[in-house]
Amino acid sequence: MKVLFSKLTRPAKGAVALGVSAGGKLGKTGQAVDRATGGALSAAMKAANFKGESGKTVSVYAPPRSKLTRVVAVGLGKAKEITAQSAEEAGAALYGALSKEPRATVVLDDLKGAAIDVGHMAAAVASGLVLKSYRFDKYRTQEKPAAKPKLKTVAVATPDVVGARAAYCVQEAINDGVTLTRNLVSEPPNVLNPIAFADIAKGLAGGGLKVKVLSPKEMEKLGMGALLGVAQGSVNEPRMVVFEWSGGGKKDPTLAFVGKGVCFDSGGISLKPGAGMWDMKWDMGGAGVVTGLMKALAGRKAKVNAVGVIGLVENMPDGKAQRPGDVVTSADGQTIEVLNTDAEGRLVLADALWYVQEHFKPDLIVDLATLTGAVIAALAEHYAGLFSNDDELADQLSASGQSVQERLWRMPMGPEYDKLINSPIADMKNLGGRYAGATTAAQFLERFIKKGTPWAHLDIAGVTWAESDRSLNARGATGYGVRLLNRFVADNYE
Numbered sequence: 248m249k250v251l252f253s254k255l256t257r258p259a260k261g262a263v264a265l266g267v268s269a270g271g272k273l274g275k276t277g278q279a280v281d282r283a284t285g286g287a288l289s290a291a292m293k294a295a296n297f298k299g300e301s302g303k304t305v306s307v308y309a310p311p312r313s314k315l316t317r318v319v320a321v322g323l324g325k326a327k328e329i330t331a332q333s334a335e336e337a338g339a340a341l342y343g344a345l346s347k348e349p350r351a352t353v354v355l356d357d358l359k360g361a362a363i364d365v366g367h368m369a370a371a372v373a374s375g376l377v378l379k380s381y382r383f384d385k386y387r388t389q390e391k392p393a394a395k396p397k398l399k400t401v402a403v404a405t406p407d408v409v410g411a412r413a414a415y416c417v418q419e420a421i422n423d424g425v426t427l428t429r430n431l432v433s434e435p436p437n438v439l440n441p442i443a444f445a446d447i448a449k450g451l452a453g454g455g456l457k458v459k460v461l462s463p464k465e466m467e468k469l470g471m472g473a474l475l476g477v478a479q480g481s482v483n484e485p486r487m488v489v490f491e492w493s494g495g496g497k498k499d500p501t502l503a504f505v506g507k508g509v510c511f512d513s514g515g516i517s518l519k520p521g522a523g524m525w526d527m528k529w530d531m532g533g534a535g536v537v538t539g540l541m542k543a544l545a546g547r548k549a550k551v552n553a554v555g556v557i558g559l560v561e562n563m564p565d566g567k568a569q570r571p572g573d574v575v576t577s578a579d580g581q582t583i584e585v586l587n588t589d590a591e592g593r594l595v596l597a598d599a600l601w602y603v604q605e606h607f608k609p610d611l612i613v614d615l616a617t618l619t620g621a622v623i624a625a626l627a628e629h630y631a632g633l634f635s636n637d638d639e640l641a642d643q644l645s646a647s648g649q650s651v652q653e654r655l656w657r658m659p660m661g662p663e664y665d666k667l668i669n670s671p672i673a674d675m676k677n678l679g680g681r682y683a684g685a686t687t688a689a690q691f692l693e694r695f696i697k698k699g700t701p702w703a704h705l706d707i708a709g710v711t712w713a714e715s716d717r718s719l720n721a722r723g724a725t726g727y728g729v730r731l732l733n734r735f736v737a738d739n740y741e
């Protein structure tokens with residue numbers, strides 16, 4: 248989608264949308280548009296009992312006496328309560344009303360008493376519109392043209408063109424990261440295998456972003472027996488990708504982001520049931536978020552030092568596949584009894600967590616993984632599970648999640664859960680007991696975190712894929728996590 252910002256003028260043709268704050272009063276330019284259509288819009292607003300409620304829209308098609316194809320009023324809510332978040336949601340709602348027009352102008356008049364300045368509001372409305380317009384249709388060859396969305400260009404008319412452009416420039420970099428994550432998550436598993444994923448990651452290198460790819464040989468040398476054990480039943484080789492963005496000063500902290508990248512999780516020899524197994528194409532969601540985040544941080548030239556490490560594997564059953572009962576040795580020397588080959592994400596993360604600590608000595612670590620069904624049982628699609636050894640980090644992440652509507656719910660950890668993964672023949676097993684499955688998975692990860700390093704684990708199994716539309720995305724890949732972590736970086740480390 249092409250987004251342009253321009254000065255406020257009354258559009259005379261095509262599709263026009265007008266922001267309306269609570270009370271249902273049109274702004275100056277909005278009133279001019281209404282007058283030019285003989286009051287058709289205000290009549291429609293009245294008939295629809297529309298009072299500028301946030302995210303609501305009223306459309307008038309081909310209003311009389313004008314060359315306009317449609318006029319849409321979009322509610323912005325009470326001026327005092329307009330935030331970047333609510334403006335984004337209004338923009339997203341607007342997308343539904345405009346998607347069949349090739350081009351549209353969105354008029355956002357000055358609002359008295361608004362909590363957000365007009366430039367940022369314009370950028371947020373545009374951003375919501377763009378986020379909501381995402382669809383993954385590259386493999387749909389027979390969709391009727393009439394069914395396809397048409398909107399390609401949006402011009403936003405605002406009193407603060409310069410401010411809007413500056414704010415949108417940052418937002419666009421973040422959204423490009425979200426789009427990349429959604430694309431990665433949406434790709435089918437025959438296309439996005441570990442090598443293909445690593446190639447896409449490699450393609451992001453440049454402009455100060457460094458990307459390194461580790462081969463299976465190199466991983467073997469480093470002793471990554473936990474990750475390699477998961478991968479050994481697949482004909483598609485594993486990879487590890489290391490991103491480095493050094494936008495901060497030499498003395499600034501290094502933030503590490505680590506992602507689970509299981510490009511397909513069949514369960515391995517502990518095979519999953521067939522129904523729903525297709526969902527396991529997005530078991531690389533954590534790696535997808537780390538990749539999108541690194542693109543976003545580099546794209547907006549974030550003043551921060553961040554590294555990303557993703558472990559990319561396929562978990563397949565085969566004559567060479569790992570067996571339940573196998574004992575593997577992770578790169579940090581700890582041994583793991585693999586009781587269930589379907590609890591593979593923690594094995595992949597163990598070696599990725601070791602790598603990031605060994606090579607970067609990060610000041611904090613956040614990992615993301617579609618790790619357990621148990622977190623979905625607890626929180627459904629409304630929150631991701633947050634596990635942490637550090638209250639301050641947990642609070643910062645929760646606050647960032649709240650402000651971008653990617654919410655986190657903190658879950659407990661402790662020695663009473665940790666002991667559930669002790670093994671009689673190895674240092675630990677990859678399976679907890681019957682209960683608290685999301686926590687025992689987190690306890691497993693914590694055993695790979697060096698003492699004193701603030702660490703948080705986000706179990707995103709429930710929030711990575713949406714079965715129905717959400718405020719900022721259609722059903723499918725959500726991109727959950729990119730905006731949250733970008734915000735976390737911006738609010739606390741820039």
Ligand code: BES
Binds near residue numbers: 526618620
């Ligand atoms: N990738 C799955 C978790 C998952 C399930 C993500 C559903 C998204 C939707 C993970 O590898 C897995 O299989 N976990 C097992 C762990 C169990 C064997 C201890 C689970 O949650 O059942």
Ligand code: MN
Binds near residue numbers: 512588
């Ligand atoms: Mn699994």
Ligand code: ZN
Binds near residue numbers: 592618
């Ligand atoms: Zn998995």
